[in-house]
Amino acid sequence: MMSIWEVLDRAETGQYMDERDFDLKIVAKRCKELVKEHDIKFNPSEIITTDDSMADDVFEAGMKLALDTGIYCISTKRIIKFNEEEIKEGMETAPREVIVGEGRDARVLYARGIEDARRPIICGGQAGATIPEEWYVPMAMSYMKEPLIDMINHGGIAIVEGRKVRTHSPLEIQATRRELSMLREAAARSGRPGIGLIAGESSVSALGDLAIASERYMRTCDSHLVALLNELKTDYDRLSKAVNFTEYGAYNVTLVDPIIGGYAGGPEGVAICFIASFLLGRLLYKSEYHICHPIHFRYVSTSAVECMWNLNIVGQAMARNAKFIIMGDVWTSAGAGSEMIFYEIAANTITNVVTGTHPLGVSATNGKYPHASGLETKFMAEIAIASTKLNRRNANEIVVNLAKKYKDRMSNPDIGKPFPELYDVRKVVPKSEWMELYRRMKEEIGEIIGLW
Amino acid sequence: MSESIFNELAQCVIDGNEEKARIIAKRIIEMGLDPLKAINDGLMKGMRQVGEDFSNLKIYLPEVMMAAEAMKAALSILEPKILEKKIMEERRKVVIGTVQGDIHDIGKNIVALLLKANGFEVYDLGRDVPIDEFIKRAEEVKADIIAASTLLSTSMPYMEDLIKMLEERGLRDKYIVMVGGGPVTREWAKSIGADGYGEDGDEAVRVAKELLKVRGK
Numbered sequence: 001m002m003s004i005w006e007v008l009d010r011a012e013t014g015q016y017m018d019e020r021d022f023d024l025k026i027v028a029k030r031c032k033e034l035v036k037e038h039d040i041k042f043n044p045s046e047i048i049t050t051d052d053s054m055a056d057d058v059f060e061a062g063m064k065l066a067l068d069t070g071i072y073c074i075s076t077k078r079i080i081k082f083n084e085e086e087i088k089e090g091m092e093t094a095p096r097e098v099i100v101g102e103g104r105d106a107r108v109l110y111a112r113g114i115e116d117a118r119r120p121i122i123c124g125g126q127a128g129a130t131i132p133e134e135w136y137v138p139m140a141m142s143y144m145k146e147p148l149i150d151m152i153n154h155g156g157i158a159i160v161e162g163r164k165v166r167t168h169s170p171l172e173i174q175a176t177r178r179e180l181s182m183l184r185e186a187a188a189r190s191g192r193p194g195i196g197l198i199a200g201e202s203s204v205s206a207l208g209d210l211a212i213a214s215e216r217y218m219r220t221c222d223s224h225l226v227a228l229l230n231e232l233k234t235d236y237d238r239l240s241k242a243v244n245f246t247e248y249g250a251y252n253v254t255l256v257d258p259i260i261g262g263y264a265g266g267p268e269g270v271a272i273c274f275i276a277s278f279l280l281g282r283l284l285y286k287s288e289y290h291i292c293h294p295i296h297f298r299y300v301s302t303s304a305v306e307c308m309w310n311l312n313i314v315g316q317a318m319a320r321n322a323k324f325i326i327m328g329d330v331w332t333s334a335g336a337g338s339e340m341i342f343y344e345i346a347a348n349t350i351t352n353v354v355t356g357t358h359p360l361g362v363s364a365t366n367g368k369y370p371h372a373s374g375l376e377t378k379f380m381a382e383i384a385i386a387s388t389k390l391n392r393r394n395a396n397e398i399v400v401n402l403a404k405k406y407k408d409r410m411s412n413p414d415i416g417k418p419f420p421e422l423y424d425v426r427k428v429v430p431k432s433e434w435m436e437l438y439r440r441m442k443e444e445i446g447e448i449i450g451l452w
Numbered sequence: 453m454s455e456s457i458f459n460e461l462a463q464c465v466i467d468g469n470e471e472k473a474r475i476i477a478k479r480i481i482e483m484g485l486d487p488l489k490a491i492n493d494g495l496m497k498g499m500r501q502v503g504e505d506f507s508n509l510k511i512y513l514p515e516v517m518m519a520a521e522a523m524k525a526a527l528s529i530l531e532p533k534i535l536e537k538k539i540m541e542e543r544r545k546v547v548i549g550t551v552q553g554d555i556h557d558i559g560k561n562i563v564a565l566l567l568k569a570n571g572f573e574v575y576d577l578g579r580d581v582p583i584d585e586f587i588k589r590a591e592e593v594k595a596d597i598i599a600a601s602t603l604l605s606t607s608m609p610y611m612e613d614l615i616k617m618l619e620e621r622g623l624r625d626k627y628i629v630m631v632g633g634g635p636v637t638r639e640w641a642k643s644i645g646a647d648g649y650g651e652d653g654d655e656a657v658r659v660a661k662e663l664l665k666v667r668g669k
Contacts, residue, residue: 130635158606158608166609166610167554172606204607229556269512366634
């Protein structure tokens with residue numbers, strides 16, 4: 001596979017283009033054309049489809065989009081293009097499994113298939129959120145103490161030692177190092193020192209990321225996210241992160257989060273954009289694995305019906321044609337401490353597991369408030385493990401019914417309660433009220449889905 | 453007669469047909485029709501429809517952007533012909549941008565387009581905008597509203613800096629300051645002394661209108 005050096009060369013020598021032209025005349029135009037050409041249709045009553053030919057069509061269209069667009073580098077205003085041979089080489093060399101974490105906490109993260117009966121890897125934490133420094137360790141421990149949770153992707157910190165962290169300021173370095181120190185402390189205190197981390201969330205620019213490439217903070221068995229910017233774009237901050245970790249030896253993970261309603265269009269265009277992003281992200285960032293995170297333009301949440309359809313079709317398209325390791329995000333509108341969050345978690349998680357991705361979450365309130373804890377992520381793990389018994393047809397029926405329970409409340413969700421109101425922070429155990437709600441909802445949803 | 457050509461102009465906006473919008477606008481002027489009426493009953497009517505369709509996910513961001521381009525093309529022909537300049541000057545002005553350190557701009561673009569669809573004159577400063585640039589531009593265009601967006605929690609402090617800088621320079625009361633974006637919450641907006649917050653584009657437009665009304669603008 002081509003080197004990162006070649007990628008950087010192309011960022012400097014590729015075709016010059018105005019960014020707006022790339023957005024509208026290339027990405028938007030081609031997505032629209034390809035949806036029509038391949039007759040791809042979103043059907044809200046088939047959130048999980050059994051139509052294999054549509055999955056293959058989405059993949060084929062995504063491959064065409066990848067070849068036509070390439071990746072736009074905002075820093076140089078040039079397009080980094082890849083040819084078919086290079087993309088196919090990226091597919092062939094993509095790892096089918098990687099080992100995350102170390103020692104007895106190490107896990108094999110693998111490329112899932114459709115209706116895969118193997119136990120999925122559970123990645124827990126309130127990814128994407130800003131967590132107060134004073135609760136960070138106990139909150140991270142609340143996930144690590146759950147034995148069903150295999151690896152961690154928790155939020156970042158935006159205030160360090162009472163000082164607000166501003167993007168590109170030196171405090172970004174301290175915040176990111178503090179985040180890693182606290183994660184490692186939480187892991188040790190939870191008796192899981194080797195648990196695999198996806199971290200460095202406090203590093204918005206490349207600054208913090210560069211500062212944690214050391215065994216003291218981020219080990220080579222850990223991972224960081226390198227986002228593709230919306231849509232099919234990158235910049236020197238993202239490329240710096242990829243270069244740094246490629247040389248350091250830890251895992252690069254492409255975060256792909258196209259917006260439904262954005263430049264790629266509706267759910268159908270976004271599905272195609274996802275495939276192109278995964279194929280190109282593999283070459284651009286040398287990614288070992290990938291995150292699938294559709295964003296709803298209004299609700300954000302991956303539990304929105306359109307987003308779950310995307311997780312489904314993209315997961316299946318990749319599982320049938322490219323066999324990448326993919327984690328599917330579980331981002332809910334509701335917060336921990338609410339009833340609503342359980343329905344969202346169940347629907348989103350079943351969709352992911354049955355259609356070829358490992359669940360990553362729960363990012364409650366879409367990461368807006370620190371209203372999250374390990375307990376609802378334990379529920380996500382239980383649902384995920386139970387979902388391995390489902391086929392797509394049964395899963396669809398369940399997911400459509402679960403979505404009816406919350407979809408009309410997404411614009412005004414119950415945001416629940418902050419972590420210290422849900423857990424005894426000193427003992428890091430759920431408070432009785434939260435535990436009772438979890439038990440009740442587990443039983444109620446268990447009856448609806450018939451999984452335990 | 454005038455109603456049908458104004459509807460045709462509205463349709464050009466809905467279709468995002470920049471070239472046809474320009475042709476129709478020229479025809480309206482040649483026919484001696486009121487350009488202000490053409491803007492209100494043609495262009496704005498079309499943009500209102502576009503805004504509504506986008507909110508209901510019937511159309512997507514590229515279509516909204518093309519509609520805005522069509523409106524801009526027709527406006528460039530109609531505006532210079534308006535005799536009642538004062539009325540045009542009364543259109544409310546918004547200076548909008550993604551704050552310093554942040555290069556995410558889709559959310560901001562959506563809000564800017566929806567504001568345009570609702571009759572605001574929008575000055576979009578783009579992304580990674582230093583706070584003094586917001587103020588400089590607002591002063592230049594005599595803006596009513598300064599709207600700042602971010603997707604990054606570590607760029608949120610720049611919004612606070614913006615308000616502080618307005619206070620330091622004795623300009624705070626001159627502008628309505630609105631904030632929004634992924635990590636920004638209603639409570640946080642209030643805590644930094646912002647006047648308004650929008651959870652999404654629709655709310656941002658509604659709040660902007662309400663705040664202008666409250667201030668008697």
